[in-house]
Amino acid sequence: MSQVLIIGADTALEQQFARATDGDLVHLTVEHLEVHGGLLARIEEAGFPNVVVLGQDVALERALQLTQAVDLARPSTSVVIVAEADADLWVTAMRAGVRDVLTPDASLAEITGVLERAEERAQTRLQATIQETSRQPDHRLIVVASPKGGVGKTTVSTNLAVGLAQSGVGSTVLVDLDMQFGDVASALALVPDYTLPDTVHGAASTDPLVLKTFLSRHPTGLYVVAGSDSPASGDAVSAEQVARLLDTLAHEFRHVIVDTAPGLSDHTLVALERATDLVLMSSGDVPGVRGLRKELDVLRELALVPEELHLVLNMTDPSNGLSLADVEKAVGEPLDIVLPRNSSVSLSTNTGVPLLQDSNRDAVSRGLRELLARFLPDTEERSTGLFGRLPFRVGAR
Ligand SMILES: Nc1ncnc2c1ncn2[C@@H]1O[C@H](COP(=O)(O)OP(=O)(O)O)[C@@H](O)[C@H]1O
Ligand SMILES: [Mg+2]
Incomplete structure (x- = not known):
């Protein structure tokens, strides 16, 4: 050369x-x-x-x-x-x-x-x-994204994070990248001392040990990088800073879960560049499903669909006239998890206790547990179906 x-x-x-x-x-x-x-x-x-x-x-x-x-x-x-x-x-x-x-x-x-x-x-x-490349071999960086807001990204990311933290399979950190309306802290009933913009400046941005002191701790053992408390300071965070934060966390934690703002912001794109898994979500109505298809097409064009893709349809409602077969046809792929609309979710959001923190048995909790199982090693739980063979799995990839 x-x-x-x-x-x-x-x-x-x-x-x-x-x-x-x-x-x-x-x-x-x-x-x-x-x-x-x-x-x-x-x-x-x-x-x-x-x-x-x-x-x-x-x-x-x-x-x-x-x-x-x-x-x-x-x-x-x-x-x-x-x-x-x-x-x-x-x-x-x-x-x-x-x-x-x-x-x-x-x-x-x-x-x-x-x-x-x-x-x-x-x-x-x-x-x-x-x-x-020297990350732990079973390291996962899971991005939860959707084209539209209000479809359950924060619900799914907080539940996954709490579920992984409780599973005892390695350490877990949840990062709130929704710079404008991040509500991870509230969904986990946390009052953070520091938020994401604090972690990308000064010593925290260069020293993993200092960074850890800026993270919030949830009773389940989960670590949290809370979202910015003002949209202005969130906007001041560059994609490069987010990239560095994620790289450092990927080094320190076995599971890094990233909750995102709707659509494909620069912050979401740098997270996707590093992701092992994408949980792509939509609501179960026609505009939601069309948006999902479009976002998937764009991501494929950008070669930003990570190795593992998990399609999640949330808030389905049997009375809206859209069958799962219709949805799969519109999306062009089988759905992996389908979560029905259920009042248990709003209750859990409002109290700040994710469904998977307790042993709830409602339909959404069962679906979330099935999603969680996709990120756990192939242990007995998974193969013997401790969580049961769930009725919500409608297609295998
Ligand atoms: N399956 C569901 N059934 C009923 N309400 C839900 C369901 N999933 C999410 N929600 C509610 O919808 C609202 C938006 O969910 P959230 O997870 O904050 O979405 P996003 O992060 O995509 O904006 C929350 O109040 C949440 O409690
Ligand atoms: Mg959200």
Whole structure:
């Protein structure tokens, strides 16, 4: 592999880079960006260099767009642009993910500095990848999502979380990513000292031990990252910060459950990028089911459906004229769990005691237990059906 891919730079700068890398570089003209596959393909052909330099022949706006694409697809590659020094430009460039800006007459020392910083970043990134892959083998990151609000995401995520915490199979944390109307704390009768925005700043964002002191503790042993208490401070949390929080939690906990806001916010997308499981929910009416189908299509297009998908239909009502067969046809897949509408749920929401915290026997509790069993190891409970073969399973995947 080459150390550097330099595109559209003038000869003098190319020569400086050649000197700094002992000739270990690939240099191309700006026309090569138009060839099939564009910059990402050129990076691959060059053997994934640590540094990509976009020279002055690449228009600034184009360079910034390309940088964003590289940042997403190849985060360990550092993009450097060449431009006259200008503070405003620096800020814009850094926001777009540019790692360094060089002036056209950059000195050898400046270029060496750029190469060293890029090498360091690539190493750090490698360490992070190693850490990510060294998660516990049975680690699960379960995202509970739905296109619409009020369909039972918080109900399902709090019940799953409490159920997993009580199962004794490893540690469990529940994260409330509904930045606007998060109500996990209230559904668990918790009064948190800290909320999500507190966990993404300062020492909590870098030190897992400090982070743990910012989590709320539920009587079942469950840990909770409570939702933000004001929509404004929730909005100030970036997707990158959420990503870092989830990566740290994934390291520390066997089960990470993520409750989300309706739809596909950036926060939900970064959670899905890390998810092992998606619990995708809808209400049992026609708009709800159509929305479910659409969201599933979008997620498939984005390649963001994790390995395990669990489709849950909630608040079904036999009197609404929609049969389960109709729903499955509209969704295009078998449903995994169907939960009927039942007053036991509102009662549990209002008292802050999830149904699975007690041994309730109503129809929704039975359905929730069946969902929970999908996340437990194949133990006797599961195979001998301690929870019983439930009437709510309407299709197997
Ligand atoms: N199966 C159900 N039967 C009756 N009420 C339900 C059911 N599932 C959820 N609810 C109620 O609907 C409301 C919205 O549920 P919630 O879990 O907060 O949805 P979301 O998180 O998707 O907005 C809550 O008051 C909850 O008690
Ligand atoms: Mg909710």
